[in-house]
Amino acid sequence: MNANEPVKLRKRKTRTGLYSLYLDTYANGKRTYEYLRLYLVPERTREDKRKNKETLQLAEAIRAKRVIEYHEGRYGFDKGEQGKVLLFDYFEAQARERTGKTRTSWINCIQYLAQYETRKSITFAKISPEWIEGFKDYLGAQKLAQNTKSLYFAKLRACINQAYKDGIITDNPLKRVGSIKHEESKREYLTIEEVQRLAETDCDSEVVKRAFLFSCLTGLRKSDIMQLQWGDIHKEGDYTRITFRQRKTGGQEYLDITHEARELMGEEQGAEELVFAPFPAVSTISAVIKAWTARAGIRKHITFHSARHTFATMMLTLGTDLYTVSKLLGHKDIKTTEIYAKIVDKGKQEAVARIPSILGKEE
Known part of the structure; x- marks a missing residue:
C-alpha cells in the first residue's frame, strides 16, 4: 500500500481480543475513520488463518474502492458534496462489508430497490420519508413472505442509518418512517x-x-x-x-x-x-x-x-x-x-x- 494514499487500512484491538479493521482517511485537511465491521481473530488454528486472510482481502477491496472514490471526488470526502453520494453505490459498498446469508439479503434488497427506483443516479439528497414509504409499500405488494419483506426493508434502514452516522446526510428521514412488522415464526422444539x-x-x-x-x-x-x-x-x-x-x-x-x-x-x-x-x-x-x-x-x-x-x-x-x-x-x-x-x-x-x-x- 502506497504511504501517500489518502486511505489507509488499520486495526485496533477490542476488549474481546479481536482486532477491528477500519479505514483511516486524511483528505481536505481532515481525518476521518470508517469502521468496517470486519474483525481478525487470534490465529490459533489453520481455519483462523484462512478466515483472517479472507477478511483482510475484503477489507483491502473496500479500501481500494474508497481510494478510487476519493480520486473521483465521490463518497463524501468533500463535506459540501455529501448529499450527492449515490444511494446504490453506497448500498453496494455496505453489502460488500457483509458475509454469508447477511450479504445475500443485502444483495436481494438491492434487486428490489432497482425495480422500485430505476434511476441509478439517485443521491441521498433525494431520499425523503415519502420515498422510503413508497419502497415500503412496494415491498408490501410483492409476493414475498412477511418476514422477508421485513428483512429487506431493514437493510434499507440499516443503509440509511449508516449514511447518517457517516455524515452523508444531516437529517435522518427514517425518523418519520416505521418498520415493516416482523411476523413471529413458529419455533419447533422437542419435549x-x-x-x-x-x-x-x-x-x-x-x-x-x-x-x-x-x-x-x-x-x-x-x-x-x-x-x-x-x-x-x-x-x-x-x-x-x-x-x-x-x-x-x-x-x-x-x-x-x-x-x-x-x-x-x-x-x-x-x-x-x-x-x-x-x-x-x-x-x-x-x-x-x-x-x-x-x-x-x-x-x-x-x-x-x-x-x-x-x-x-x-x-x-x-x-x-x-x-x-x-x-x-x-x-x-x-x-x-x-x-x-x-x-x-x-x-x-x-x-x-x-x-x-x-x-x-x-x-
Missing part, C-alpha cells in the same frame, strides 16, 4: 420425552446424533458446535466448562455443561482437534435429521436449530428463570429469550387445567 426417544433411536450419522443431542443439553448453535475444539474444553471442579466465541455474535462465552453433555463429546483429543468430526456436508444434515426423527416416530419439522429451541423450552419448563436462560443462550437482549416464555407459559396451563368439566364426566 424431554421426544429427546429421550431420539437418544434411543439409530441415526445415519453418529456425529450428527451426538452433536444434536449435545445442542439439546447446552443450547449451542450448530455453527459453534462444528468449530468447537478440545482446547476450548476445561475442567472446573465438578463441572466441565466450554470457553468459546459465538460465531454469530462474536461474543466470548463461558458455559458449564452436564456430565451427559460431556459424555456426548467422546474421548479427548489434541487441543486443536475438532470435538465433533467429521461432520457431513451441511446440505445433507437436514436430510439426516429428517430420517432420524421419522424413525423415532416424531411428526414435527425438526431442524438442527430445533435443538437450541428444545434447550430453551426445557430450561424454562424445569423452572429456570428467564435471565439465566438468556445468559445460557448467549442472547444480548433478553427480549429475544422472552419469545420462549410464550411457548412455556405454566400460568396458562394451570388456568386451563382449572376449567371445570362441561360434559358431565369426571376426569
